[in-house]
Amino acid sequence: MPNTQEAAFQINNAEMPNTQQLEDFVTQVRRDIVRQVHKVNSGHPGGSLGCAEFITALYQDVMDYNSNFNMDGIGEDLFFLSNGHISPVFYSVLARSGFFPVEELNTFRLLNSRLQGHPTTHDGLQGVRTSSGSLGQGMSVAIGAALTKKMNNDSHLIFTLHGDGELQEGQNWEAIMYAAGNKVDNIISTVDLNGQQIDGATDEVLPMGNIKAKFEAFGWDVLEVKEGNNITKIIEGLKEAKSRTGKGKPVCILLHTIMGHGVDFMMHTHKWHGVAPNDEQLKDALAQNPATLGDY
Amino acid sequence: MKKYTNTGNKDTRSGFGDGLAELGRTNENVVALCADLTGSLKMDEFKANYPERFFQTGIAEANMIGIASGMTIGGKIPFTGTFANFSTGRVYDQIRQSVAYSEKNVKICASHAGLTLGEDGATHQILEDIGLMKMLPGMTVINTCDYNQTKAATIAIAEHVGPVYLRFGRPKVANFTTADQKFEIGKAVNLTEGKDVTIIATGHLVWEALIAAEQLEEKGISAEVINIHTIKPLDEAAILASVKKTGCVVTAEEHNFLGGLGESVARTLTLNHPTPQEFVATNDTFGESGTPEELMEKYGLNADAIVKASEKVIKRK
Known part of the structure; x- marks a missing residue:
């Protein structure tokens, strides 16, 4: 939850939202995702939909942050999105958590917009602390931020999100090795295990074996959230992960999600990784996710 | 000098x-x-x-x-x-x-x-x-x-x-700049005053440019040596002021001529004051094993190369 009253949108003001309110928030985020990509006929709805519950859980419940954005982020939890192509879900949650006007979602991927195809700090969009999109770089950046928090005696945490296909980039394993070897125990890195990437199933494109065993072999404390589209289970998992920080090991959450979750024809396939719905498909997707907080 | x-x-x-x-x-x-x-x-x-x-x-x-x-x-x-x-x-x-x-x-x-x-x-x-x-x-x-x-x-x-x-x-x-210098990013350092040729050098080639200037002086050629420590942003004003006086330029760097200091200088000159230029740089090649001195000699990155380039560019004026 935001730790200031600056947020343009807040649920129950200072009180934690209940499960229904969180689910309503997620439903609205799904609408925002498909509307953003439909308008410009580009973007990545599949992974965005699959992570709608997770990003919502972070910003509406788990993280302690200041929605009056400051790049240095001292005294607050920070989030780094490494798989930047799921920008539609990131933008929607940021806007609806008070970082920038919700109406700005109308500018996604348009010329002169701050909402670039992949997130960037370049145009001063509040809530974004690193550019991402070229895959595999986010964990290193997050480790750097985590180390600075330690140097600053700042007890807040670093959260990250990575795609499972993204783990094919070697830099991740440099970072995974470094974090464990140097006891970076104020970081919680979540891997979106949806089993899909652009060219097909991850098991077909490049089988990655046992990801849990790999993280554990590198020295991480790993927990799994089997129902990665159930916001209650996600929050439980994130709280469990928080309880395991500060114990000498970085913490990994393996989040089992369904790509395209919440829009039936987009689910269980890689085909909607980077394809926008047409007018008819948009209508169908929106009918499955009735407006809860009001469209932008 | x-x-x-x-x-x-x-x-x-x-x-x-x-x-x-x-x-x-x-x-x-x-x-x-x-x-x-x-x-x-x-x-x-x-x-x-x-x-x-x-x-x-x-x-x-x-x-x-x-x-x-x-x-x-x-x-x-x-x-x-x-x-x-x-x-x-x-x-x-x-x-x-x-x-x-x-x-x-x-x-x-x-x-x-x-x-x-x-x-x-x-x-x-x-x-x-x-x-x-x-x-x-x-x-x-x-x-x-x-x-x-x-x-x-x-x-x-x-x-x-x-x-x-x-x-x-x-x-x-060679360590020849002052110990108490104030380093200004983007500010060229004029090392010698000259009127016949401007030598714009960076890195290890700056000392070689000073040796070259002495050799040129013995031949009756007056060289203005500029130490460009900052390649970006480039001190265009300093370069143009010197070149307008000398009418020709040699750039010297321990780098490929493609993409290096020389190209940045060439762009500045082309846009502002087209001037004959010679490049002391590697010629789109990889290096090899050897001592530093042997390599700088073989690949033409020393005072001798700067002298030859200066004599050549002066003839092109």
Whole structure:
């Protein structure tokens, strides 16, 4: 939850939202995702939909942050999105958590917009602390931020999100090795295990074996959230992960999600990784996710 | 012509190491990262005195650049140290996205640049790094000429907000600039006054340019030597003022002619004051094993080459 009253949108003001309110928030985020990509006929709805519950859980419940954005982020939890192509879900949650006007979602991927195809700090969009999109770089950046928090005696945490296909980039394993070897125990890195990437199933494109065993072999404390589209289970998992920080090991959450979750024809396939719905498909997707907080 | 004295050969990388150690004392936000080349980069003193601000990343340069980027969030000023090859070509996309495009205040400090790395050969002798770095929007690119200047530059870049590429080298070379110099990013240093030819040099070639100027003087040619330590942003005013006086220019650098200082100067001249120019640089080639002196001789990067280029360009006026 935001730790200031600056947020343009807040649920129950200072009180934690209940499960229904969180689910309503997620439903609205799904609408925002498909509307953003439909308008410009580009973007990545599949992974965005699959992570709608997770990003919502972070910003509406788990993280302690200041929605009056400051790049240095001292005294607050920070989030780094490494798989930047799921920008539609990131933008929607940021806007609806008070970082920038919700109406700005109308500018996604348009010329002169701050909402670039992949997130960037370049145009001063509040809530974004690193550019991402070229895959595999986010964990290193997050480790750097985590180390600075330690140097600053700042007890807040670093959260990250990575795609499972993204783990094919070697830099991740440099970072995974470094974090464990140097006891970076104020970081919680979540891997979106949806089993899909652009060219097909991850098991077909490049089988990655046992990801849990790999993280554990590198020295991480790993927990799994089997129902990665159930916001209650996600929050439980994130709280469990928080309880395991500060114990000498970085913490990994393996989040089992369904790509395209919440829009039936987009689910269980890689085909909607980077394809926008047409007018008819948009209508169908929106009918499955009735407006809860009001469209932008 | 003004004469310069070599106060004793010293390596530029030691200037970096000593400058970094001084920053450790004076700026608590300065942190240092190294990818398993602490001794080569002369970072030992910083590491010994400020262990809580020194980060050994192992042989993982991509991760090092990413960590450095993230460390800026919260106010640290990270200095990364490894060879120039591993500081640039190996991690180009990490610098591009996580540092330059993300506008992070990271100082990428690169030793063993160019042919003078010597016997290790072409795998380690990058001659493309100035080009790679100067093409990145927002990146400041500096190539220092001696120990004193490298130390001064190291200290100066901590005060500059924004990404910097600081390039220096391995061998002990003439130390001739003053120990108390104030290093101004983007400000050319006019070393000699002349009227027949302008010699614009960077890095190890600056001392060679001064030797060349003396040899030219003996031949009755008056050379104006400019030390361009900052390749980006380029001090165009200083270059144009000199070239308008001399009417021709030689650029000298330990780098490929493609993408280097010479091309930046050529662009400035083409846009403002078209002028005959000769390039002392490597000719689109890789290096090889050898001593630094042998390599600079074979690839035409020394005072003799600058003299020949000067005589040639004067004839083209």
